[in-house]
Amino acid sequence: GESVGLHLPTLSVQEGDNSIINCAYSNSxxxxxxxxxxxxxxxxQFIIDIRSNMDKRQGQRxxxxxxxxxxxxxxxxxxxxxxxxxxxxxxxxxxxNNLFFGTGTRLTVIP
Amino acid sequence: xxxxxxxxxxxxxxxxxEVILRCVPISNHLYFYWYRQILGQKVEFLxxxxxxxxxxxxxxxxxxxxxxxxxxxxxxxxxxxxxLEDSAMYFCASSKGQKETQYFGPGTRLLVL
Numbered sequence: 001g002e003s004v005g006l007h008l009p010t011l012s013v014q015e016g017d018n019s020i021i022n023c024a025y026s027n028s029x030x031x032x033x034x035x036x037x038x039x040x041x042x043x044x045q046f047i048i049d050i051r052s053n054m055d056k057r058q059g060q061r062x063x064x065x066x067x068x069x070x071x072x073x074x075x076x077x078x079x080x081x082x083x084x085x086x087x088x089x090x091x092x093x094x095x096x097n098n099l100f101f102g103t104g105t106r107l108t109v110i111p
Numbered sequence: 112x113x114x115x116x117x118x119x120x121x122x123x124x125x126x127x128x129e130v131i132l133r134c135v136p137i138s139n140h141l142y143f144y145w146y147r148q149i150l151g152q153k154v155e156f157l158x159x160x161x162x163x164x165x166x167x168x169x170x171x172x173x174x175x176x177x178x179x180x181x182x183x184x185x186x187x188x189x190x191x192x193x194x195l196e197d198s199a200m201y202f203c204a205s206s207k208g209q210k211e212t213q214y215f216g217p218g219t220r221l222l223v224l
Contacts, residue, residue: 004153032210034212034213036215041217042217042218043115043117043202043215043216043217043218044154044202044215045215046212046213046214046215049212089153089154091154093210096167097142097144097159097161097166097167097209098144098156098159098167098169099146099154099156099213100156101146101153101154101155102153103152103153104153
């Protein structure tokens with residue numbers, strides 16, 4: 001199986017600052033990792049993913065870092081904006097089709 | 112941009128009643144999924160579906176649950192006899208391939224009274 005946890009349930013940042021959201025997973029066989037953003041009343045929205053053969057991947061204002069040695073995943077958001085306020089989930093896939101989700105970190109951006 | 116859609120957005124039902132939740136996956140996707148999220152908790156996997164059959168299911172997906180692709184576009188989740196603890200948000204997702212990104216619908220909020 002798999003156990004996925006996020007380090008902080010809530011995170012508050014000032015607008016314009018960088019945000020870092022962390023996630024830990026338990027199964028060293030996990031090979032695909034995704035960050036989702038969930039706004040109130042909506043479904044999880046894909047942000048960025050990374051496979052186990054990489055340790056860093058960048059998107060638009062977002063970077064995902066994967067440390068397989070300590071089984072740790074992070075999402076960095078540059079120049080955080082009010083529209084980034086949401087709950088962020090990491091999700092992990094271990095061979096099978098299904099995703100194991102973490103408990104989520106609620107990011108609040110303070111204007 | 113193509114999206115996964117779900118109907119209804121909200122469903123209220125009496126305990127013991129049957130409900131059918133509907134999803135229209137992204138049109139060129141081949142893998143379909145149902146997840147649920149009890150209020151305040153994490154998103155949990157229920158079932159995956161490929162080539163007109165269940166490919167995986169979790170412990171949650173017991174005999175009360177079934178899935179079907181009745182036509183070329185819809186993907187449904189049926190709960191035969193709802194229980195209070197079935198109250199949750201139910202999300203449908205789809206992906207092009209087994210190792211591809213899963214895209215989620217907006218969810219159906221099910222409330223069992």
